Amino acid sequence: MSSDDTVPMDAIVVGGGPAGLTAALVLARAGRQVMVVERGEYCGAKNVGGLLYGSVLARLMPEYVREAPLERPVSRRRLTFLADTEEIALEFGAAAWSEPPFNHTHVVHRSQFDRWYAKQAEDAGANLIEGMVVDALLYEGDRASKRAVGVRLRGDEEFRAPIVILADGANCLVSESARLALGLRPGRVRQEYAIGVKEILGLPRGTIEDRFQLEPHQGMALDFFGVPFRGLIGAGFIYTARESLHLGFAARIESLARSGLTPNEVIEGFKAHPAVRRLIRGAELLEYSAHMIPEGGYDAIGDLHGPGVMIAGDAAGLVNFSLYKEGTNLAMESGAMAAETALEALKAGDTSAARLAAYRRRLEDSWVMSDLRRYRHVGEVLAGSPDLLDLYPRKAAKLLTDYFAVSCRSKSEVQREAWRAFWRGLPKLRAARDLWRARRLV
Amino acid sequence: MALTIAVVAREVWDTRDLSGTVLDENGRLRPGALPTRYEPEDLNALEAALRLKDAQGATVTVLSPGEVRQVDVAREALYRGADGAVRIAADPDELDDAALGALLAAAIRKLGSVNLVLVGTAVPDTAGSLLARHLAQALGWPAILWVDAIEETAADRVIARRAIEMGYESVEAPLPALLAIGVALLEDDPRAPRPAKAMLKLKLKKAEVPVWTPAELGIPDPAARCVTRRRRREPVPPRVIETRTVDPENEAELRAMLDSVRKGA
Amino acid sequence: MSNDESMPLTDKLYRTRYEPDAAHPHVRVDAEAYRRAGTKKLLKICPAEVYKPAPNDPEAVQTSHENCLECGTCRQAAPEEGVEWTMPDGGKGVKYRYG
Known part of the structure; x- marks a missing residue:
C-alpha cells in the first residue's frame, strides 16, 4: 500500500472500554481523527462489570439513561454481614434513585453497554478497529528523546499518530x-490487584422483582461481607x-493465594450461605466470568503521561476501592481529560511529556484524584485489620441473634449472656483500633 | 478475458455453542438468543477469489442476501479486499435456496460480465447445501461442487481440485462457471481466509453498499420462487443429565449403580 | 440445571463463549521456572483452571489456554512460576455475551 494511501490520525486509543471510548468520543466531537483499537471481536467482549456509574457519561450524553442498554437502576442498596448462619443487613434507598437520573447508578451487562458506547463514539466520527491486537507501541529517538509515535497491529500494519492514549484495562x-520503554515511574507502592469472579444467573423477571421487592423499573445492589470470604x-x-442476577466476589489476589482457596470454592461457599441461597434459588447459570481490578489506590498510581503517551482508566489504576467501588466513572473522566489534554497539545503542535503533564494536573485537581487521595489507606486498613471483614461482623451478628433469642429465661439474663458471648474472644484494644481505622473506609 | 468474480456472502446463525433455549414454545426464534457470523465456507470462497485476484488480477464483487443482523458481511468482505459489494434485500430466513438462487442469479446478470461465481457449501440455517445447485441452474452454468482449491484459470475455462474417496481429482469446466467451495479450513491451513485489514476498515467503514431490491432484479415476489415451505419449527426439550457420584470403595453402592445401569434407569 | 447444587467448574466454563484458537496458545509456563519456584500457586489461583498438574509429572504444569478468561490473575499471583502471557489474536479467546 503506498504512503499516500494512509489515513492520517491525530490520536490512537488502545482499548475500547469506558476510558478509551470516552477519549475517542471527546476527540472525535472536536473534529479530530482518532482511531480506537480493541482486541475483542467487539467492544465489551472482554469486559466484566456490574454497576455502571454514569455521572461523567451524563455530562457527555445527557440522554444515556434513555438510550443506553441499562438493565435496572440501583434503587436500593443492601450491605449484609454474614456470620456462619446469622446475618445483619443494612438497607437503604431513596425514591429519587428510581427516577431519572437514577443516582447515575445502573446494573449493566458490560458486553452490551460497551458495544453501545462504541457505537456512540463511532457515530461521533471515531474510527473503531475491533478484533485487532496492539502488541507494542512504535517509538522514535532514544533515551531522553525517545517518544511514542504510534502502534503496531499484530499481523497488520503500523499506524502513526502524535498521541497514543493507553486504556488497555486492568491486565494492561x-x-x-x-512504561518500561519510556521509563515512566511506578507508583509509591506496588499496584495490588483483586480478582473478580462472577456468574450471570438467569431468573424470570417477575421472580427477581418478587424476591427483591422491586417495581419493574427498579433494581438493587447487595454487598456481602463476612464468613463466606474466610478472611x-x-x-x-x-x-x-x-x-x-450478577453474583460474584472480588478478593485481593495475594490474600486468595495465601488462603489456598480456589476462586470457585469461594464463589460456591458464598452461594451456599443460607442468606444467599434463597436469593438465587432456581436460577440458571448463563455465563461465568473473571476480571482483575486494580486496588492499590492513589499511592500505587505511577506516571500517567510520557512523550506522546497518556494512560487512562484501569490501566492507570483509577479505581476507588472503598465502599463505593467506583471505576467506570473514573475511567470515563480520565478518558475525557486525556482527550482534552490531547486537544490542547495537538493545537499547540507539542505532544511532549511536559505538555501532556497537563493531564496529570487535570486529574489531580478533579474529584477523581481527590477521592482516590481520600481513600488511599483503604487497602492498608483492610490488610492490617483482617478481623474487620470476618470476626467483628460475626460477633455483631451473633450478638443480635442472641439478644433476640426467645426463651423462658429473663430478658436481663439473656442480654447479659449475649454481651458476655460477644466480648469473649474479642481482642478489645485491637477492635477499638480497627474500628477507629475503619472510618477510612466510608 | 480477465476474471470477473461474484462471491456469495451470507450472514448465518452461529450455532456453535448455544446457551439457553433458542426457540420459544411457538417455534419462533427468540430475538437476541443467537449470534450470527460470516458463513465460514463463504469466507473460504471469498479467500479463493481474493487469491485469484492477487495472482492474476480479477474483479471481486460480493453479493450478500439479507439485511445486516449482527455482522455486516458485505463490509467484512470489503475489509478483506473485495472490490465491491451489493446487498440484496430479502429475508434469507424466509426463502428457500431455490428462491435465493433465483435472486442471486438475477443479481449476477445485473452485474454483467461475471464469468466465475464462488459460493460456500455449508448452509446451517436453511434447507441444506442446495444453494450452489439452484444458483447454477438458474444461471444455466456448469458447476463444480466440493472444491478444495482452484488449480488453474484460463480465458475460457477453470480447473478445480477436490477430494474424493480415493484421493484427489481435477475437474475442468468452461467459463462462465460456478464453483462451490467445500472445505472447512483449519486455522493453520495455508488456504485459511485472511483477516480484515485495519487500513481497509479505516477507509471503507463508511463506503456505500448498494441495496438491490427483488423488484429491481425482476423478481418482485421471491417467495413465489420457493419450491419448499417451512411449516413450523419446534424446540427440542433440553436433555437433563443427572450425574451421580458413587464411592468406589462402597460395594453396595457400586452394585446398586450396576443394577440401575442394567435396568436402564 | 438449577443452582441449588453446586456445579463443577468445567460445566460453568461451558456457559461462557469463546472464539477458540486451538493452534495458538497465548499462555505458556516456563517448566524450569515453575519447578524452581515450587510454590504451585497457579494450580489454585486461576478461576478457569487453566493450570493443572501434568498427568505424568506432578512437578510440572499443563496448561489449557482455551479455558482462559484473560483476567491476568496468574501473572499477578505467580510471576515467579514462569507464566508467559500474551494477548490472544484479535477477536479470539473469551467473548462475553453479558460481561
Whole structure:
C-alpha cells in the first residue's frame, strides 16, 4: 500500500472500554481523527462489570439513561454481614434513585453497554478497529528523546499518530511495555490487584422483582461481607439485572493465594450461605466470568503521561476501592481529560511529556484524584485489620441473634449472656483500633 | 478475458455453542438468543477469489442476501479486499435456496460480465447445501461442487481440485462457471481466509453498499420462487443429565449403580 | 440445571463463549521456572483452571489456554512460576455475551 494511501490520525486509543471510548468520543466531537483499537471481536467482549456509574457519561450524553442498554437502576442498596448462619443487613434507598437520573447508578451487562458506547463514539466520527491486537507501541529517538509515535497491529500494519492514549484495562500489557520503554515511574507502592469472579444467573423477571421487592423499573445492589470470604480481603455482591442476577466476589489476589482457596470454592461457599441461597434459588447459570481490578489506590498510581503517551482508566489504576467501588466513572473522566489534554497539545503542535503533564494536573485537581487521595489507606486498613471483614461482623451478628433469642429465661439474663458471648474472644484494644481505622473506609 | 468474480456472502446463525433455549414454545426464534457470523465456507470462497485476484488480477464483487443482523458481511468482505459489494434485500430466513438462487442469479446478470461465481457449501440455517445447485441452474452454468482449491484459470475455462474417496481429482469446466467451495479450513491451513485489514476498515467503514431490491432484479415476489415451505419449527426439550457420584470403595453402592445401569434407569 | 447444587467448574466454563484458537496458545509456563519456584500457586489461583498438574509429572504444569478468561490473575499471583502471557489474536479467546 503506498504512503499516500494512509489515513492520517491525530490520536490512537488502545482499548475500547469506558476510558478509551470516552477519549475517542471527546476527540472525535472536536473534529479530530482518532482511531480506537480493541482486541475483542467487539467492544465489551472482554469486559466484566456490574454497576455502571454514569455521572461523567451524563455530562457527555445527557440522554444515556434513555438510550443506553441499562438493565435496572440501583434503587436500593443492601450491605449484609454474614456470620456462619446469622446475618445483619443494612438497607437503604431513596425514591429519587428510581427516577431519572437514577443516582447515575445502573446494573449493566458490560458486553452490551460497551458495544453501545462504541457505537456512540463511532457515530461521533471515531474510527473503531475491533478484533485487532496492539502488541507494542512504535517509538522514535532514544533515551531522553525517545517518544511514542504510534502502534503496531499484530499481523497488520503500523499506524502513526502524535498521541497514543493507553486504556488497555486492568491486565494492561501494552501500558506495562510502554512504561518500561519510556521509563515512566511506578507508583509509591506496588499496584495490588483483586480478582473478580462472577456468574450471570438467569431468573424470570417477575421472580427477581418478587424476591427483591422491586417495581419493574427498579433494581438493587447487595454487598456481602463476612464468613463466606474466610478472611480474604474481599467481599461478595449480587446485582439485579432485568432477567438475571450478577453474583460474584472480588478478593485481593495475594490474600486468595495465601488462603489456598480456589476462586470457585469461594464463589460456591458464598452461594451456599443460607442468606444467599434463597436469593438465587432456581436460577440458571448463563455465563461465568473473571476480571482483575486494580486496588492499590492513589499511592500505587505511577506516571500517567510520557512523550506522546497518556494512560487512562484501569490501566492507570483509577479505581476507588472503598465502599463505593467506583471505576467506570473514573475511567470515563480520565478518558475525557486525556482527550482534552490531547486537544490542547495537538493545537499547540507539542505532544511532549511536559505538555501532556497537563493531564496529570487535570486529574489531580478533579474529584477523581481527590477521592482516590481520600481513600488511599483503604487497602492498608483492610490488610492490617483482617478481623474487620470476618470476626467483628460475626460477633455483631451473633450478638443480635442472641439478644433476640426467645426463651423462658429473663430478658436481663439473656442480654447479659449475649454481651458476655460477644466480648469473649474479642481482642478489645485491637477492635477499638480497627474500628477507629475503619472510618477510612466510608 | 480477465476474471470477473461474484462471491456469495451470507450472514448465518452461529450455532456453535448455544446457551439457553433458542426457540420459544411457538417455534419462533427468540430475538437476541443467537449470534450470527460470516458463513465460514463463504469466507473460504471469498479467500479463493481474493487469491485469484492477487495472482492474476480479477474483479471481486460480493453479493450478500439479507439485511445486516449482527455482522455486516458485505463490509467484512470489503475489509478483506473485495472490490465491491451489493446487498440484496430479502429475508434469507424466509426463502428457500431455490428462491435465493433465483435472486442471486438475477443479481449476477445485473452485474454483467461475471464469468466465475464462488459460493460456500455449508448452509446451517436453511434447507441444506442446495444453494450452489439452484444458483447454477438458474444461471444455466456448469458447476463444480466440493472444491478444495482452484488449480488453474484460463480465458475460457477453470480447473478445480477436490477430494474424493480415493484421493484427489481435477475437474475442468468452461467459463462462465460456478464453483462451490467445500472445505472447512483449519486455522493453520495455508488456504485459511485472511483477516480484515485495519487500513481497509479505516477507509471503507463508511463506503456505500448498494441495496438491490427483488423488484429491481425482476423478481418482485421471491417467495413465489420457493419450491419448499417451512411449516413450523419446534424446540427440542433440553436433555437433563443427572450425574451421580458413587464411592468406589462402597460395594453396595457400586452394585446398586450396576443394577440401575442394567435396568436402564 | 438449577443452582441449588453446586456445579463443577468445567460445566460453568461451558456457559461462557469463546472464539477458540486451538493452534495458538497465548499462555505458556516456563517448566524450569515453575519447578524452581515450587510454590504451585497457579494450580489454585486461576478461576478457569487453566493450570493443572501434568498427568505424568506432578512437578510440572499443563496448561489449557482455551479455558482462559484473560483476567491476568496468574501473572499477578505467580510471576515467579514462569507464566508467559500474551494477548490472544484479535477477536479470539473469551467473548462475553453479558460481561
